[in-house]
Amino acid sequence: MKTIIAANWKMYKTRAEAAETGRDLASRLQSLKTDRMVLVFAPFTAIAAAADELRPFAAVGAQDVYPALEGAFTGEISPAMIKDCGAEWVLTGHSERRHILHESSDFVGQKTAFALKEGLSVMLCIGETLAEREAGQLERVLSSQLEPALRDLPKDILADRFAIAYEPVWAIGTGKVASESDIAEAHGMIRNLLSKFLGSVAGSIPLLYGGSVKPANAPAILKLDNVNGLLVGGASLKAESFSQIVTA
Numbered sequence: 001m002k003t004i005i006a007a008n009w010k011m012y013k014t015r016a017e018a019a020e021t022g023r024d025l026a027s028r029l030q031s032l033k034t035d036r037m038v039l040v041f042a043p044f045t046a047i048a049a050a051a052d053e054l055r056p057f058a059a060v061g062a063q064d065v066y067p068a069l070e071g072a073f074t075g076e077i078s079p080a081m082i083k084d085c086g087a088e089w090v091l092t093g094h095s096e097r098r099h100i101l102h103e104s105s106d107f108v109g110q111k112t113a114f115a116l117k118e119g120l121s122v123m124l125c126i127g128e129t130l131a132e133r134e135a136g137q138l139e140r141v142l143s144s145q146l147e148p149a150l151r152d153l154p155k156d157i158l159a160d161r162f163a164i165a166y167e168p169v170w171a172i173g174t175g176k177v178a179s180e181s182d183i184a185e186a187h188g189m190i191r192n193l194l195s196k197f198l199g200s201v202a203g204s205i206p207l208l209y210g211g212s213v214k215p216a217n218a219p220a221i222l223k224l225d226n227v228n229g230l231l232v233g234g235a236s237l238k239a240e241s242f243s244q245i246v247t248a
């Protein structure tokens, strides 16, 4: 399976800034000639600018999607609109949406299923809070976030166009990286839950780790069992640090 290194630009970068970082990153990726898959999740307004600069060295994704074709959903963005801007991927269930915007696992599940059915590739983010971890709830939380997203989905779609990012909430943007044993334990648990829900296709779904990944800690995390890539927030905003992670 190809290793995926993904950038989450969150709510940063105007069109001009996205184009500038995209241009810088594309020229670095061109000389790196990596066989890793590089993805950039840009804000909606900067998707087209980023995609124009990054193609063909990296694919671009949106950071959210609404689960309807079109309609009276003020402020929302459909899968067709995302594809129209040049994105092929979408993130669902990022912890900032679950916790700041109170998105439920059921709603995240609807978004995941709808985006896949409409032809986007989806990276579903899951992860526990510190309180849940300390209460021994890790497996229950991961299972309750996975199950609504995987219900009723054709298995061939999941094998080709689906990835999961494990991002412990307490490690996102905090500088606190989960320990190598915490990451290996959670990724093993997720692989087992996927087998329980999906059967043999579980082995072909990439599992990424996210949470304060930097050029210095990326190589060790990528060596862990069941880690097939990284989702990077803060350290992805500059092409220099992100391209160091791409080759970590």
Ligand code: PEP
Pocket: 008, 010, 167, 171, 172, 173, 174, 175, 210, 211, 212, 213, 231, 232, 233, 234, 235
């Ligand atoms: C993220 O936004 O998904 C993330 C992991 O952020 P950071 O790398 O800044 O912790």
